[in-house]
Amino acid sequence: MTGTTPRRRHSPAVYRRRRIVLLLGILVLAGVVWLLISQPWSGAASEGSDEPAGPVGQSTATALPVPTSPSEPDPSQTGAVEGAVVEGSDPSPSSSAGPTALPCVASEISVEAVTDQTTYQADQNPQFSIRLTNNGADCTLNVGTTAQSFTVVSGSDTWWRSTDCQSEPSDMVVLIGAGQTVSSAAPLSWDRTRSAVGTCDDQTRPRAPGGGASYHLSVEIGGISSSQPTQFLLY
Incomplete structure (x- = not known):
């Protein structure tokens, strides 16, 4: 068609960068979900507290x-x-x-x-x-x-x-x-x-x-x- 500028195709390097950014975003999201579920900081707090973590001997x-x-x-x-x-x-x-x-x-x-x-x-x-x-x-x-x-x-x-x-x-x-x-x-x-x-309170016991x-x-x-x-x- 006349008067239409043809769409320019991006180079392969651009697509690779986009895929890397998307992958990093997925990894960050997965890490946040893992932290919220496992809560590793709660174990460290137990180790530093004076309260026993389990049955005592x-x-x-x-x-x-x-x-x-x-x-x-x-x-x-x-x-x-x-x-x-x-x-x-x-x-x-x-x-x-x-x-x-x-x-x-x-x-x-x-x-x-x-x-x-x-x-x-x-x-x-x-x-x-x-x-x-x-x-x-x-x-x-x-x-x-x-x-x-x-x-x-x-x-x-x-x-x-x-x-x-x-x-x-x-x-x-x-x-x-x-x-x-x-x-x-x-x-x-x-x-x-x-x-x-x-007679426990008796003061006159023999x-x-x-x-x-x-x-x-x-x-x-x-x-x-x-x-x-x-x-x-x-x-």
């Missing part, structure tokens, strides 16, 4: 509660079984057992009733503790306040039980290593009075006789009793 317990009466301080401040490993906390280099440790067998655990002195003057209150040794393989044991008891007898007369006036008992399962010995981090004090359920009278302490933890009572004298 076990760690050495610095303090486990001991039985207390309403008139005594808070359990977290008074005493514990130390040196054991609490289930459900961070891994500890000192712990050789894994999370598959079985419950402790009574015949492989030795429990000892411990007094801070063998004789007490009239102005001294006996301080009681528990010491236990695992003579078997790594195992778990409930050493919470629900599983602990201290009992004082004189002859056939039971004078005091820690469970009579125990407040807010709780469970605490710990991991005890093979050959490990753990004991109370702080003792439990006896006020030298007779205990009984219903006082245990002194003058060299003999008493015996027995303990139990995790359903395992002390092998023999420990004797002490009151003056």
Whole structure:
């Protein structure tokens, strides 16, 4: 046709540049979509935070509660079984057992009733503790306040039980290593009075006789009793 300017064909180089630009645009779009879906920055944030990313393991317990009466301080401040490993906390280099440790067998655990002195003057209150040794393989044991008891007898007369006036008992399962010995981090004090359920707030409870009278302490933890009572004298 006359009067019409023929369309000029682009060189092959122009078409190649266009294809490259189009390909780069597709790659950029695909990268943005991948970033929005995978969100790799969330993993980096988890690594830098203090919160654990998954289930935690076990760690050495610095303090486990001991039985207390309403008139005594808070359990977290008074005493514990130390040196054991609490289930459900961070891994500890000192712990050789894994999370598959079985419950402790009574015949492989030795429990000892411990007094801070063998004789007490009239102005001294006996301080009681528990010491236990695992003579078997790594195992778990409930050493919470629900599983602990201290009992004082004189002859056939039971004078005091820690469970009579125990407040807010709780469970605490710990991991005890093979050959490990753990004991109370702080003792439990006896006020030298007779205990009984219903007399916990009674300020006139009978006082245990002194003058060299003999008493015996027995303990139990995790359903395992002390092998023999420990004797002490009151003056």
